[in-house]
Amino acid sequence: MRILVVGSVALDSVKTPFGEVQEALGGSAVYFSISASYFAPVSLVAVVGQDFPQQHLGLLRARGVDLQGLHQSPGRTFRWHGSYGYDLNEARTLRTELNVFEHFSPSLPGSLRGAQVVFLANIDPELQRRVLQQTNSPRLVAADTMNYWIEHKPRELRETLRLVNILAINEAEARELAQEANLVRAARAIQAMGPQVVVIKRGEYGVLMFNSRSIFSAPAYPLEDIHDPTGAGDTFAGGFLGYLAKARDFSEASMRKALVMGSVMASFAVEGFSVAGIKGLSLKDIEARFQEFKALTHFEAL
Amino acid sequence: MRILVVGSVALDSVKTPFGEVQEALGGSAVYFSISASYFAPVSLVAVVGQDFPQQHLGLLRARGVDLQGLHQSPGRTFRWHGSYGYDLNEARTLRTELNVFEHFSPSLPGSLRGAQVVFLANIDPELQRRVLQQTNSPRLVAADTMNYWIEHKPRELRETLRLVNILAINEAEARELAQEANLVRAARAIQAMGPQVVVIKRGEYGVLMFNSRSIFSAPAYPLEDIHDPTGAGDTFAGGFLGYLAKARDFSEASMRKALVMGSVMASFAVEGFSVAGIKGLSLKDIEARFQEFKALTHFEAL
Numbered sequence: 281m282r283i284l285v286v287g288s289v290a291l292d293s294v295k296t297p298f299g300e301v302q303e304a305l306g307g308s309a310v311y312f313s314i315s316a317s318y319f320a321p322v323s324l325v326a327v328v329g330q331d332f333p334q335q336h337l338g339l340l341r342a343r344g345v346d347l348q349g350l351h352q353s354p355g356r357t358f359r360w361h362g363s364y365g366y367d368l369n370e371a372r373t374l375r376t377e378l379n380v381f382e383h384f385s386p387s388l389p390g391s392l393r394g395a396q397v398v399f400l401a402n403i404d405p406e407l408q409r410r411v412l413q414q415t416n417s418p419r420l421v422a423a424d425t426m427n428y429w430i431e432h433k434p435r436e437l438r439e440t441l442r443l444v445n446i447l448a449i450n451e452a453e454a455r456e457l458a459q460e461a462n463l464v465r466a467a468r469a470i471q472a473m474g475p476q477v478v479v480i481k482r483g484e485y486g487v488l489m490f491n492s493r494s495i496f497s498a499p500a501y502p503l504e505d506i507h508d509p510t511g512a513g514d515t516f517a518g519g520f521l522g523y524l525a526k527a528r529d530f531s532e533a534s535m536r537k538a539l540v541m542g543s544v545m546a547s548f549a550v551e552g553f554s555v556a557g558i559k560g561l562s563l564k565d566i567e568a569r570f571q572e573f574k575a576l577t578h579f580e581a582l
Numbered sequence: 583m584r585i586l587v588v589g590s591v592a593l594d595s596v597k598t599p600f601g602e603v604q605e606a607l608g609g610s611a612v613y614f615s616i617s618a619s620y621f622a623p624v625s626l627v628a629v630v631g632q633d634f635p636q637q638h639l640g641l642l643r644a645r646g647v648d649l650q651g652l653h654q655s656p657g658r659t660f661r662w663h664g665s666y667g668y669d670l671n672e673a674r675t676l677r678t679e680l681n682v683f684e685h686f687s688p689s690l691p692g693s694l695r696g697a698q699v700v701f702l703a704n705i706d707p708e709l710q711r712r713v714l715q716q717t718n719s720p721r722l723v724a725a726d727t728m729n730y731w732i733e734h735k736p737r738e739l740r741e742t743l744r745l746v747n748i749l750a751i752n753e754a755e756a757r758e759l760a761q762e763a764n765l766v767r768a769a770r771a772i773q774a775m776g777p778q779v780v781v782i783k784r785g786e787y788g789v790l791m792f793n794s795r796s797i798f799s800a801p802a803y804p805l806e807d808i809h810d811p812t813g814a815g816d817t818f819a820g821g822f823l824g825y826l827a828k829a830r831d832f833s834e835a836s837m838r839k840a841l842v843m844g845s846v847m848a849s850f851a852v853e854g855f856s857v858a859g860i861k862g863l864s865l866k867d868i869e870a871r872f873q874e875f876k877a878l879t880h881f882e883a884l
Binding site: 297366367461462463464465482484485486488494495496497498499502503504505506533536537539540567570571574575576577578579580581582 | 668766784787790799804805839877881
């Protein structure tokens, strides 16, 4: 199954206690695409400026990512400047330059309208819906969002959520969206807004998935060397939806394996700056870490 | 195998967003004893004042807890006053009255010296060691500690740690003890201080266990109704060591099941104030929740 992703392509300047990069390849659609590309064909819908380095396009093409939907507009590419302290769970945004992203209005080439799996990365919920309206009834729609949209476009976000099968959202934002401190109740409240499946991202504490009847908990992989958490959530979503698109199976058992695969990909992402941790993996690397997740969580019955 | 626990017996006044109690039964040795009593015989070593209610002694006796080592001293029982906000991970201590606990110097009745499993709850590391010196080479020694001892008695704590097989410690305190932000490195550094097994408690995010060769991750049970997190860590330790004492098997596979059993018991503890959630369980309740942990974490191989 082909996956369509709409989101940002960015040049990130990031500083962590373990190093820093300037104007490195980033953006939600980039992390997602590279991660998902190990499992299924991916088409990326986004905008870049005229200053966007050719080598980055080359990297995406080398991973087989379809760039028909990547618009190049007059002006500069979206830039994000951020830093992290030793508590790598929380990014501090130092500066955001929207640039060409400010007037981004995605229009899908006809060839992309039939994608069966769609990921609406964390952008304006109105844009998320506009993309969805251009598709021909995909089988699975997943989305991400953030506090900014919860606070500034609550009505538009609610309209988008009605059309979404899976919402992947950070823990604090789930509580904010549902206006409920207890996470189980928050997830149930979000399910009532539309998404049948709610995936709560908890950074170094892993993820919780709420399906209609059950809850699944997957840890994050305990790493000795975390260099940069930027993009971990989108890399997670790429592994998750990539696995589902490859399996063509949206049963709960398949979703659980997919969730672990998302966690596997995120664990590689944080080991390097920018996309260094995920751009050159082999399927053998990925399967080996999946086995490590099995070993990390296995216990016998009573 | 008999378990010996040394720690506090307290009267707790606790307020959470979901209610409050005044002078309710509490203390690390109490939560531990009640929890462990479902699995193995427990002897409690602690001190109370002359004001300690008879009904609490009755509750402990009804659970089969051996109170030969519970000293009654002239004066008032140890009291703790605390509160929690909606973020139930962090207790605010409003007042501590040490009372008879201030001059507590545990001496073990001869009949308790042969206990094969020992739990040194979170008390002064000098007292922990004094208890240990009165035992006849137990097969398994576990301990807890906190920031206060890490900061005020670092040398004494290090001496105790050399004698301990398992250290159960909160996440932030593990980082502080090891002076290392990365949790994997922190656990390895603590293992180098003595304990072969380091169990990192992460509240609502579950626990990580570091053995010599592997890491095991167990989630906390996602609950819709958490009333009072007081005692969750000691209840966890009670289920963990209780299971091991019953199994008489300290292999890694057994320790993993024990860790889940600790998490099971902690999940009951937080559902009620004081010991309400754990005092009247059946083995059927406990086994059913163990199965729920299995369902919560299970995923198939690739």
